[in-house]
Amino acid sequence: MPLRPSRPVRLGVVAETELVAHGLAGMLRPHSGRVSLSVLREPGPTAGLDVVLCDPFDGRDVSRGLEQIPALGPAKVLVFTWSDHPQRRRRALEAGADGFLTKRASAAELLATVEAVLRGDPVPEHGPRGEEPPAFPGLSQRESEVLVLIGRGLSNQEIADRIYVSVNSVKTYIRQIYAKTGATRRTQAVAWAHDHGWGG
Numbered sequence: 001m002p003l004r005p006s007r008p009v010r011l012g013v014v015a016e017t018e019l020v021a022h023g024l025a026g027m028l029r030p031h032s033g034r035v036s037l038s039v040l041r042e043p044g045p046t047a048g049l050d051v052v053l054c055d056p057f058d059g060r061d062v063s064r065g066l067e068q069i070p071a072l073g074p075a076k077v078l079v080f081t082w083s084d085h086p087q088r089r090r091r092a093l094e095a096g097a098d099g100f101l102t103k104r105a106s107a108a109e110l111l112a113t114v115e116a117v118l119r120g121d122p123v124p125e126h127g128p129r130g131e132e133p134p135a136f137p138g139l140s141q142r143e144s145e146v147l148v149l150i151g152r153g154l155s156n157q158e159i160a161d162r163i164y165v166s167v168n169s170v171k172t173y174i175r176q177i178y179a180k181t182g183a184t185r186r187t188q189a190v191a192w193a194h195d196h197g198w199g200g
Contacts, residue, residue, distance in 0.1 A: 009114055012038045012052040012075065024053075027107045027161050034111055043068040046075035051114050053080040055103075056095070057088060066095040076117045080110075099123040104162065136196050138180050146173040148198065151190040 011028075015021040021039040028035055038049060046052045052075045056065025069077050069092070076099070079092040084102040092100050099117040101110065116123055136144045142163070149159045156174075160167045174189075183189040 008033060009035045009111075009118060010038070010048065010050045011035050011114060012040050012046055012049040013080070014040045014043055014052065014054040014072070023161055023163075023165065027110070031107060031111055035114065043071055046072050049075040050118050051076045051078055051098075053078050055079065055081045056092065057081045057083070066091060069095045069097055078114060078117050136193065136198070139177065143173050143177050143180070146170060147177050147189060147193050150174070150177075150186050151193055151198065 013021065013024055015024070025037055028037055040046070040052070043054065052072050054065075054069065054072060054077060056062060056069060056079065058065075058081065069079075077097045078099045078101060079088075079097045080101050080103055081088065081092075082103050084100070089100045099113060100123065101113045105113070113123055135141055136147065139147065145163060146159060149162060154162065156167050156170045159170045163170075174186075177189055178184060181189055181192040183192055
């Protein structure tokens, strides 16, 4: 079994919005003995941090986001983004990232990856590589993702924590899903997803 750090990992996250920072903080709060979180409003030097999370793909200028990865030293850099597509993984690592993880990872998976990056170990795989969030006909990408998480049995709060939005936002997405699919409850929405190709 890999050794864990003797003190909490000093983790930073580049987060331009309060929602992202709040969601990640809530997800990691039960693990305060293993990790402490600091929020960076923009990319820059990370002296005093062990590992920093960033998402160079969350914006219009992906090339600029990738170019900023080296500026996040001396901390280890973990790209933390929605899509685990192999091309994105390759571009991130070529740009200087120390690891890559999808935002669909659980808190345990995130911590295991952060600790592996800090030790210099290979980053563990979590789930199938190249997995893209499904896109159901007539639903937005975010609505599709919420529908899949409903199908996996997550509560509204768990969905909010997983995708870094408020519970009220999750409720809004669910209302939109119901309106577009004709469902009136979660089981009907999940049945609709299965009818439209989801094999979850």
